[in-house]
Amino acid sequence: MYQLIKEGQTEVYVPVDNDPDIPSASASVFYNPAMEMNRDINVAVTSVYAKKLAERKGFDKSQITYADAFSASGIRGLRVAKEVGISVVLNDWKEEAVSLIQKNIDHNNLQNNLQNNLQNNLQNIDYNNCQNNDLDHQNTGHDNQQSVTATCMGADKLLHSRKFAIVDIDPFGTPAPYLDSAVSSASFFLGVTATDTAPLCGAHLKSGMRKYAAVPLNNEFHSEMGLRILIGTIARAASKFDKGIRPLFSHATRHYVRVYAEVLNGAGHADKTLKELGFLAWCPQCRNSETKNGLAVFMNEECSVCGSNRKISGPLWLGAFKDVDFCNEVISEVESLPLNKKNDAVKLLTACRDEADIPFFYDQHIFCETLKISAPPMEPFLENLRKAGYVATRTHFSGTSFKTNAAAEVCMEILKEQ
Numbered sequence: 001m002y003q004l005i006k007e008g009q010t011e012v013y014v015p016v017d018n019d020p021d022i023p024s025a026s027a028s029v030f031y032n033p034a035m036e037m038n039r040d041i042n043v044a045v046t047s048v049y050a051k052k053l054a055e056r057k058g059f060d061k062s063q064i065t066y067a068d069a070f071s072a073s074g075i076r077g078l079r080v081a082k083e084v085g086i087s088v089v090l091n092d093w094k095e096e097a098v099s100l101i102q103k104n105i106d107h108n109n110l111q112n113n114l115q116n117n118l119q120n121n122l123q124n125i126d127y128n129n130c131q132n133n134d135l136d137h138q139n140t141g142h143d144n145q146q147s148v149t150a151t152c153m154g155a156d157k158l159l160h161s162r163k164f165a166i167v168d169i170d171p172f173g174t175p176a177p178y179l180d181s182a183v184s185s186a187s188f189f190l191g192v193t194a195t196d197t198a199p200l201c202g203a204h205l206k207s208g209m210r211k212y213a214a215v216p217l218n219n220e221f222h223s224e225m226g227l228r229i230l231i232g233t234i235a236r237a238a239s240k241f242d243k244g245i246r247p248l249f250s251h252a253t254r255h256y257v258r259v260y261a262e263v264l265n266g267a268g269h270a271d272k273t274l275k276e277l278g279f280l281a282w283c284p285q286c287r288n289s290e291t292k293n294g295l296a297v298f299m300n301e302e303c304s305v306c307g308s309n310r311k312i313s314g315p316l317w318l319g320a321f322k323d324v325d326f327c328n329e330v331i332s333e334v335e336s337l338p339l340n341k342k343n344d345a346v347k348l349l350t351a352c353r354d355e356a357d358i359p360f361f362y363d364q365h366i367f368c369e370t371l372k373i374s375a376p377p378m379e380p381f382l383e384n385l386r387k388a389g390y391v392a393t394r395t396h397f398s399g400t401s402f403k404t405n406a407a408a409e410v411c412m413e414i415l416k417e418q
């Protein structure tokens with residue numbers, strides 16, 4: 001039994017067995033309405049990036065290929081096909097999902113004009129010749145004609161077999177096992193979702209260490225920790241293929257983390273990207289922290305401010321996780337599109353754009369608890385930090401968090417004077 005739902009300009013059949021309150025991996029075909037804003041933003045991000053890429057490379061938009069490697073009902077990739085107009089491969093390893101995807105392709109009049117059979121063609125691919133192709137036009141985007149195709153195979157098989165301009169991975173839980181194939185396949189751009197926030201954020205420490213080969217820290221800024229651990233892992237995966245990454249927009253929202261990054265080809269870019277990785281030493285007593293770039297660093301365990309034992313975490317991404325100009329373009333795109341979650345999307349994008357590129361945030365309430373004072377309004381407090389000569393902004397992570405280059409003691413002094 002299916003019901004027809006509409007997101008953006010795209011109608012899609014989803015199973016009625018999906019309980020909107022309990023999105024379940026065991027549903028016959030997965031659909032989570034709570035991810036609509038994520039998909040709205042994905043449409044806008046992809047649209048902005050595809051326009052830039054088409055202009056830069058002299059491509060017709062239909063020549064830009066997009067892999068929705070974990071497609072389920074197809075909603076994510078179908079929205080990209082219909083609302084952005086680029087060529088899309090929708091893949092899921094579950095046959096039931098692929099039948100539904102096919103039904104949804106037909107419903108949206110996105111039938112594949114080329115009548116190609118990707119699965120047969122895959123067997124003929126010369127892997128060695130694929131390796132350095134900038135943009136591989138296998139089976140999609142011929143003759144300036146948009147192509148929308150459904151395939152049924154493991155995501156790794158699809159992504160190791162061919163290159164796409166844009167690769168999107170949206171698996172259940174952790175994306176870690178698929179990062180190698182995703183970055184090796186992506187010629188220009190990568191979108192990654194992670195819903196395993198407990199391992200990423202240090203709540204399930206050992207699982208986080210196994211999945212991400214990094215040590216996360218579970219404290220008040222665990223959401224930013226998760227985001228930076230994930231970007232760091234993507235960067236290390238990319239470097240294996242002599243690729244670098246440049247995050248253009250990333251966010252941690254409720255139960256998931258999402259990263260959009262440009263993929264930069266070449267060992268030089270990979271080396272430069274690795275320089276953005278490093279470690280954090282954080283003092284749970286006075287809440288000061290220190291970061292050090294590099295993959296082999298020494299950090300003193302003793303806090304130089306209060307002498308307590310610091311906690312060390314990493315390797316993680318210490319660089320910027322968004323680009324202000326790109327965020328501005330995506331905000332304009334979101335505003336111009338008929339999207340149900342437009343207001344939430346603009347709010348998130350704006351908060352992310354305006355957040356200082358400083359790892360990591362402080363939580364105002366924790367300082368206030370220590371000082372035994374009630375929390376003052378955030379804006380005047382940040383203004384006082386700025387008047388004292390520091391950078392100070394809100395963050396997208398939570399309403400009580402802020403970013404500044406001021407030491408913890410300085411923040412406390414200013415809070416006491418409020």
Ligand SMILES: C[S@@+](CC[C@H](N)C(=O)[O-])C[C@H]1O[C@@H](n2cnc3c(N)ncnc32)[C@H](O)[C@@H]1O
Nearest residue numbers: 030070071072076092093094154155170171172
């Ligand atoms: C979280 S759902 C995808 C949701 C979808 N992108 C959306 O926005 O609605 C994950 C999907 O990936 C499929 N899947 C899980 N592991 C896979 C694998 N290794 N290869 C291909 N598909 C896989 C599942 O069958 C499921 O349909």
Ligand SMILES: [Zn+2]
Nearest residue numbers: 283286303306
């Ligand atoms: Zn300390």
